[in-house]
Amino acid sequence: MKVFEIEKICYSYPDGTKALNDLSFSVSEGDVLGIAGANGSGKSTLLMLMMGCLIPSGGRITYYGKSFDRDTVRSMRKETGLLFQDPDDQLFLPTVWEDVAFGPRNLGLSENEVASRVEEALHATEIEELSKKAPWKLSGGEKTLVALAGLFAMKPKTILLDEPTSGLDPRSRRRLIDIIGKTDMTAVIATHDLDMVLDVCKRVIIMNNGRIESDGEVPGVLCDIEYMRSCGLELPLSVAGRSS
């Protein structure tokens, strides 16, 4: 079953700069799709389009076969979570507990159900001890985990993660990769962290200048050194280490 189907979408910024050009791919249930690309290749813009935060200037996005309209976007957002690149944009309530509870409460759940979901999400992300803290007092890695807990608490079918490991120390990064690796949700991960893609994803899309350069199985795409360089990327460190 196709979760997202993206057909020839284009997007230009208000100043006329083309961010995405004629992009087509699909995400099926259970896929863990990595989207890799150099800075400015349009990864974040693509995720924002998939969440209905931006409107494409051309092409079509469907969610479970339904074209994006107000109702589809609303119901899609209840089943899909987006982790923003900067967790500070995502966290806004005074305590971690309240912030994680924000999503479930918007789903109209009872307070008991909200509480149990929050506890569950905090446990899954291993941050129970932060529940009473103010989000803006946390470190970057902790903020990312809190933002991720906020997504998990909504029990989404699909998660879209925008640079989830950026700014994390190796330990926090490993923790996050383990957490993402354990979930059985459909996931789309936009990242520069090719080792993470190698660890977590089954399929990868390489983007360059707003276009899809390749879409295929992870090892096949990521291990081609010449191709990766032509896209402004390098081999994952673990692969580069092995080949040298």
Add this chain to the structure above:
Amino acid sequence: MRIRDLYKTEIYDERRETALPPLLLLYVTLTYIITVVSFDRYQTLRIVPLAAYPIFVGLFSGVSCRDLLRKMTAVMPFVILIGIWNPFFDRIGTECFGFMISRGWISFFSLMIKFLMITASTLIMVSAAGFDGLCRCAAAMGLSEVLVTQLFLLNRYIRLIVEETHNTLRARVFRGGRITLSNAGNVCGPLLMRSLSRSEKIHNALLCRGFDGTLWRGKCCMNRLSMQDIVFGLFWTAYFLIVRFFDISRIIGDLTVRCVI
């Protein structure tokens, strides 16, 4: 004083573990403000016993006295600007502690005392209850949800602007830049654009988590007041009424004089 200092600690730091529920704090603070404002502008000494409330609740809630003074100092020039004209317009003399003084000066001091009391009590209330606690409380009391949500988001936006201002100024200062009148526009314009861009991101993040304009749907029920809370509320209400209708300062003064004599 740095701009960020004005907006930090009280509202956005970690929730203080106060035993006082927001609803109770809101009620007692409103009653307090009404009582303070109800005094005539020449009844300076009669207001003084009301200082007990902010002192007590401030100590009880663990609010930092230093932060409180910082914030009050920042607003004080505006109040002085308003009150300083009183001595010029109201020159009728009156006796105070054996000295002749114009009634304008008495009303000026009265204004300053009222300002200090009201500002301190309000800041302590926000600090102890948390801004979100007060918004939730207002929603539970039947205030329009749209209004409450706007208030909460406005508060968030102010914090965002303060953060962006702090970052922008720091970035300029670290690179040897100085803010002058001639380049202030170059600072303010990008600052506004940055704050708008971040607001948009925050709004998108809210939308992505199912936000539809209501922040406190289905959770407006406030915690029930305990017996201690009710006693707290009744005690202070009674105290305010006694201070309002009896001249406590005079009674204490008379008693002291009698005891001494």
